[in-house]
Amino acid sequence: MxxxxxxxxxxxxxxxxxxxxxxxxxxxxxxAIAQDDGHRQLAEFAGLWTVRQSLWLDAGKPPQIDPGTALFTPVLGGRQLQQDLRVSSREPFQALGYIGYDPRTHIYVTIWMDLHLANPLLMRGRYDVADRTYRFSGETTFDDGQTVPTREEFHRIDADHFIVRYFETRGGREALVVELAYSRR
Incomplete structure (x- = not known):
């Protein structure tokens, strides 16, 4: 029973x-959530973009520069913006990213997955109206178990251009790892 x-x-x-x-x-x-400024700002990035990737593989050496494309698509009723990034380099590169906004806390959340990361990279941040820059911070764990602080700046130049810079801190020193320059097609 x-x-x-x-x-x-x-x-x-x-x-x-x-x-x-x-x-x-x-x-x-x-x-109120579906029509807030944060989600409207993100929707403005929707579309196809040409990308110029600069990748710093070795400190003190010039970056490897490769062309690519990115498609930004609003998903989940416009609550998230999905990025499908493809870069033509020695080894083809693909990544998926999502960025969303919580209007209650005014926090943006981004998650990034690519062919080189074992784990998704999750970062949180805010938008600075004065310099038109989204600033995110988080951390990632690499295959060797090392956890590394990360930071990303997403700077809007105008309606048709923006730059994303991704930094990692290793051994107490922050370094620029990747810069992606986007131009609307």
């Missing part, structure tokens, strides 16, 4: 949880 009671309770909880989850998925976003 006790086993039957536990089984019924488990089924009721599972059904209730499924109903709550289904209600949350089908609920539209409140207008």
């Amino acid at each position: 006790k086993t039957l009671h536990v089984a019924v309770l488990t089924l009721v909880l599972a059904a209730g949880t499924h109903a709550i989850a289904a209600a949350n998925v089908s609920s539209p976003l409140p207008d």
